[in-house]
Each structure stands twice: as C-alpha cells, then as structure tokens.
Amino acid sequence: MSVGEPVPMRLTILGSAAAFAGIGHNAAASVDGRLLLDCGAPVLTCLPQAGLDPLAIETVLLSHHHADHAFQLAMLLAGRWSTHPERDLPTVIGPRGTGAYVERLLRLAFGDRIATAILAARPRIEDWAGGDGAELSGYRVDAVRVEHTPDLEALAFRVERQGVRLGYSGDTTYCDGIRALAQRTDYLLCECTSMDGPEPTHLCRDEVLRLMAEAPGTRFILTHLTERRPVPGALLAADGLALPLARPGQPRSGRRQATLAEGQ
Ligand SMILES: [Zn+2]
Numbered sequence: 198m199s200v201g202e203p204v205p206m207r208l209t210i211l212g213s214a215a216a217f218a219g220i221g222h223n224a225a226a227s228v229d230g231r232l233l234l235d236c237g238a239p240v241l242t243c244l245p246q247a248g249l250d251p252l253a254i255e256t257v258l259l260s261h262h263h264a265d266h267a268f269q270l271a272m273l274l275a276g277r278w279s280t281h282p283e284r285d286l287p288t289v290i291g292p293r294g295t296g297a298y299v300e301r302l303l304r305l306a307f308g309d310r311i312a313t314a315i316l317a318a319r320p321r322i323e324d325w326a327g328g329d330g331a332e333l334s335g336y337r338v339d340a341v342r343v344e345h346t347p348d349l350e351a352l353a354f355r356v357e358r359q360g361v362r363l364g365y366s367g368d369t370t371y372c373d374g375i376r377a378l379a380q381r382t383d384y385l386l387c388e389c390t391s392m393d394g395p396e397p398t399h400l401c402r403d404e405v406l407r408l409m410a411e412a413p414g415t416r417f418i419l420t421h422l423t424e425r426r427p428v429p430g431a432l433l434a435a436d437g438l439a440l441p442l443a444r445p446g447q448p449r450s451g452r453r454q455a456t457l458a459e460g461q
Pocket residue numbers: 215216224263265266368421
C-alpha cells in the first residue's frame with residue numbers, strides 16, 4: 198500500500214458505555230459508515246454527529262437481544278422506512294430468534310399498523326449461529342458463539358476486508374469463543390465491563406489482560422465500559438472516536454493521522 202492510500206477500514210465508536218453505566222451511549226459502532234456493530238446507541242443522531250449518513254447503513258450485526266445492544270434498531274428501521282421508503286431497509290443479522298425479535302421490537306415500538314407496514318417492505322433478517330458467515334456489503338462476516346447470559350444466545354463477529362480483520366466481542370464472558378476470536382483478528386473491539394473483579398456475565402479487566410496476553414498480535418479497543426480507567430496496552434473506546442484501521446505492517450502515510458497499527 199503506497200503512502201497516502203486510504204486505510205482499508207474505519208471504525209467509528211457510537212456508544213462505548215455498559216448498559217447502566219451512564220458514561221456514554223450504549224453499544225454501537227460503525228464500520229466505514231456501512232456496517233453497524235450493534236444498535237444500542239441512538240444512531241440516527243450519533244451517525245450524523247460522526248459525519249456519517251444513516252442512509253448508508255446497509256447491514257446491522259446484532260450480538261444478542263438485550264436492549265443496550267438492540268433497542269435503537271427500531272428507530273433505524275422505522276426511520277429508513279418512513280423517510281426514504283424507496284430505499285432498501287438495512288439487512289439485520291443476529292443470533293437465533295432475531296427475525297421474531299425484530300418483529301416484536303417493531304410492534305412494541307410503533308404499534309401493529311406501522312410495524313406491519315415496515316415488515317411488508319421485507320427487510321432481510323437472518324438468524325445466525327456460531328460458525329455461520331457470508332459476504333455482506335463487501336465484507337466477509339463470520340459469527341462466533343460466545344457465552345453471555347445462560348438464557349440467551351450471543352454472538353461475536355469478525356469483519357474482514359482488504360486484509361484487515363476486525364473482531365467485535367458483543368457481550369461475553371471469558372470463553373472459548375472470544376479466546377479464539379482474539380487470536381484470529383488484527384483488531385478486537387472488546388467489552389471490558391468491569392475494571393475490578395469478575396462479573397458473572399461479562400469480561401473484567403484481568404480477563405481482558407489475559408486475552409491480550411494470549412493474542413499479542415491483536416490490538417484491543419475496549420468498550421462497554423463502566424469507567425474509563427486505563428488498561429496498559431489497550432485503547433479505551435469513547436463515543437465519537439474514529440479509528441482508521443491499517444493493515445498490519447502498513448507503513449505510515451504522509452499527513453494522515455497515525456493508526457492503531459502504527460503503535461498508537
Ligand atoms: Zn450489554
């Protein structure tokens with residue numbers, strides 16, 4: 198890649214806070230303004246604030262069916278349907294039951310008449326299991342099963358394009374799925390809910406440090422935060438933070454800001 202060539206992927210954090218932390222929006226991040234990783238932040242506001250267009254969102258990857266990751270999906274779908282009915286609705290990918298979940302969410306959020314009309318526009322909604330994958334919006338997307346709460350299936354995702362592999366943990370405990378994902382990505386947007394002791398359904402700081410030690414070639418960006426306490430060797434996500442993700446080994450280019458691959 199030559200100097201000045203654009204980086205292959207740009208990650209924009211829209212929400213970096215744990216469900217009830219109150220230090221930012223809930224979980225959502227954009228990949229190149231085209232993909233959403235979860236939809237817990239008020240994306241119809243956050244995307245424009247980050248210089249991104251909600252209409253450009255083609256695919257939403259839902260990690261699991263908790264409100265802090267999914268409730269703003271009703272706004273995204275209804276907003277698209279209401280203001281630009283000529284445009285396709287975003288594709289929604291999530292764990293088993295996502296089709297039924299999105300329908301319930303729309304009916305709860307906007308009532309039967311509007312929900313039925315949105316669903317009549319036939320949004321593409323797919324239930325995935327760990328190991329499923331596809332080409333979506335120009336990206337290779339793969340799902341990994343992770344352990345969050347015992348009553349719900351939860352997925353982590355890997356998004357790959359032009360030699361950059363970005364992982365997203367969703368919510369998870371320290372489990373085989375997240376350990377494997379950490380070692381097969383260049384960047385991992387990883388939850389770190391507790392900066393102190395263990396949490397029964399989430400990762401804590403010590404577990405994240407263990408993941409980092411197991412995957413020394415992976416850059417960690419910590420999100421789903423309860424507090425912003427520094428973690429050595431990792432970057433803390435913040436709402437609105439935009440990160441160009443260079444290919445590993447990609448040389449520094451001209452005046453462009455340093456990227457995570459360059460040691461930032
Ligand atoms: Zn959560």
